Amino acid sequence: MKRMTRMTSRAGRRKIVFLLHNAYAIGGTVRTTLNLASALAERHDVEIVSMSRHRAEPRFAVDPRITLVPLVDTREGSADLADPAYAREAVDFPVADKRHHQYTRLTDLRARAYLESCDADVVIGTRPGINVYIALGPRRALRIAQEHLRHDAHAKRLRTVLARHYRDLDAVVTMTGADAEVYRTRMPLPGVRVVSVPNIVPEVGVAPSDGTAKxxxxxxxxxxxxxxxxxxxxxxxxxxxxxxxxxxxxxxxxxxxxxxxxxxxxxxxxxxxxxxxxxxxxxxxxxxxxxxxxxxxxxxxxxxxxxxxxxxxxxxxxxxxxxxxxxxxxxxxxxxxxxxxxxxxxxxxxxxxxxxxxxxxxxxxxxxxxxxDPEPIVDHYERLFAELRAARPGRAWSRQRERARGWARRTVRAARRRLRAWGGGRRPELTGARTRTARET
Incomplete structure (x- = not known):
């Protein structure tokens, strides 16, 4: 009854959570995430979860309608720095992600605890290792991986890790149509929507150039x-x-x-x-x-x-x-x-x-x-959320079917390897019988 009340009271409105590497830093991904979060906040409840926090206030202005949640405080004197888990290497965050050295076991545990307790309708990751966190988390919410870097910009080792974990997501969103096509071709993800949605670039608050300055x-x-x-x-x-x-x-x-x-x-x-x-x-x-x-x-x-x-x-x-x-x-x-x-x-x-x-x-x-402009891109995301929710049962079936096929393929390959080990695909006892017959002849 409690869950039903929540859904009814928020009809047409979703809780959308973004997971960022560091919302307090300067960077293109931070800026584009804040732009999208602000535009979505016009219609939805939006929260940004920052994996770490190294300063008191974010570098970029954060829309006051957005809730900002830091997970690990790395500022000098923080109690998190004394936590034993902070001194240990991250396990859930993939080693192949170049930011691995900036993550600790404490980040793993905080991210896991947050995802298990949050009541989001949609959870969106913004870098590969964070997308793995989402893939490992509960399935209640729609789970979406944003890729702000090109597929080919990832090392082969990281792409192998992502191919395994991204299969458990609902969608992968790239910034360009060309990159979405690369993902579809080189990283098949049964039951996972791979789509492109460009970044929001809001209208500027300055007069346009008159083209006269040299x-x-x-x-x-x-x-x-x-x-x-x-x-x-x-x-x-x-x-x-x-x-x-x-x-x-x-x-x-x-x-x-x-x-x-x-x-x-x-x-x-x-x-x-x-x-x-x-x-x-x-x-x-x-x-x-x-x-x-x-x-x-x-x-x-x-x-x-x-x-x-x-x-x-x-x-x-x-x-x-x-x-x-x-x-x-x-x-x-x-x-x-x-x-x-x-x-x-x-x-x-x-x-x-x-x-x-x-x-x-x-x-x-x-x-x-x-x-x-914000409006058409927010519309695109809202259509995506609705389509993903409606098609979720079918996508789950597609994933199960593909996993069954994968298991069958692996079983056949293993059987063939065993046969080759027994003598080029021949049963050992038959090989011996044929050898004896040849000698008798």
Whole structure:
């Protein structure tokens, strides 16, 4: 009766829980999760569970309608640091996940206790190891794994672990359609829906760019995969053609010193600048007339949409997997081959030297960015929740059937191995009889 009362009183409204690595830190997954959680909070009860907490307040603003629940407090002086389980290695969180060293047995136990006691209708994980926590938990709620990284960005060892655990989930949600297709092809998951839902990129609170500033912007972590070296080499062509144009690179990371050395070596000091971290980035994009990405790979391409929101056209490498689903080439931006410095430079110059083209593409980019408004994406998730709930019995049957087939296949393979061990597939007693007959003949 108590459960029935709860369902009736919340008719049409769900409790949705997100599990995050660290909601108190800065990162793309934190930002996109907060955007989605805030949009869902318009219609549902939303809770964010942070696996750890290293500071008093989150770096990003959290919608006051969202409940934030930290599991393990790692701040200096915290009682959690003295808990014996904190000194032990995590067991449930997979070793193959590169964040394993940041998890402890205490995290395992807290996550398990939370999942066993929570009354959520939907639980959504936001990184591979956390998705394993959800797969190991109770089946009461819909269990959904969000993949913010590409399938191919995971090490083979981790993909093997995920293939085993993701079979127990209700759905896997990727950021792009291309990545969803990769999962369907390379990680068959019977009874599990694999769908793509893009990130929400809300409307910005700044005036759009008017396209007149001679500024090119780029943003992201200063790491090799972002290929800022290629961008700087391509920018040399722009600087040579019109020395008044400036390149501003926003972000922090391990490549800072190397990139500064490259800027100096290319003679770009004063024209190309490392600007450090800026949050929110939209205010910086609105002061630019062009945003460029030279990445080798992007699971989505959040900064591309943020730039388009500001009315700024984007030049991006056509890398796997996000940019081609965001940019319509020669309409609201440009797509160029990966690591092709000449093509990147030519695309930048086309827009730098043509004011009308730059402004028309900027206007088209701003209109195109409405695809990432909160409402259509929340609608997509609500349809997914309803479909998953309605189809749950059928998916359970599909999983059981596939497990039975898997058991049968393994049994046959084991039998064949035993037969080969007994003599190339022949019964030993028959082999001996045939040998005796041959001798007698």
């Amino acid at each position: 500024v090119i912007a780029a943003a992201g972590r200063l790491v090799p995969g972002k290929r800022y070296d290629v961008l700087l080499e391509a920018f040399c062509a722009v600087a040579a053609k019109d020395p008044d144009w400036e390149l501003r690179i926003y972000g922090g990371g391990a490549e800072k010193e190397r990139l500064q050395g490259l800027i100096d070596g290319l003679g770009l000091a004063g024209q190309a600048r490392l600007m450090g971290v800026r949050t929110p980035i939209e205010a910086e994009f609105a002061q630019a007339s062009l945003v460029v990405s030279a990445s080798d790979a992007e699971s989505f391409g959040m900064t591309l949409v943020e730039a388009m929101r500001c009315g700024v056209p984007v030049v991006s490498t056509d890398c796997p997997l996000g940019p081609a689903e965001i940019i319509t080439d020669r309409v609201d931006g440009r797509l160029v081959p990966v690591r092709d410095t000449r093509a990147l430079a030519d695309a930048m110059l086309d827009l730098v030297l043509d004011d009308d083209l730059r402004r028309s593409m900027g206007a088209a980019a701003r209109a195109s960015a409405h695809r990432y």
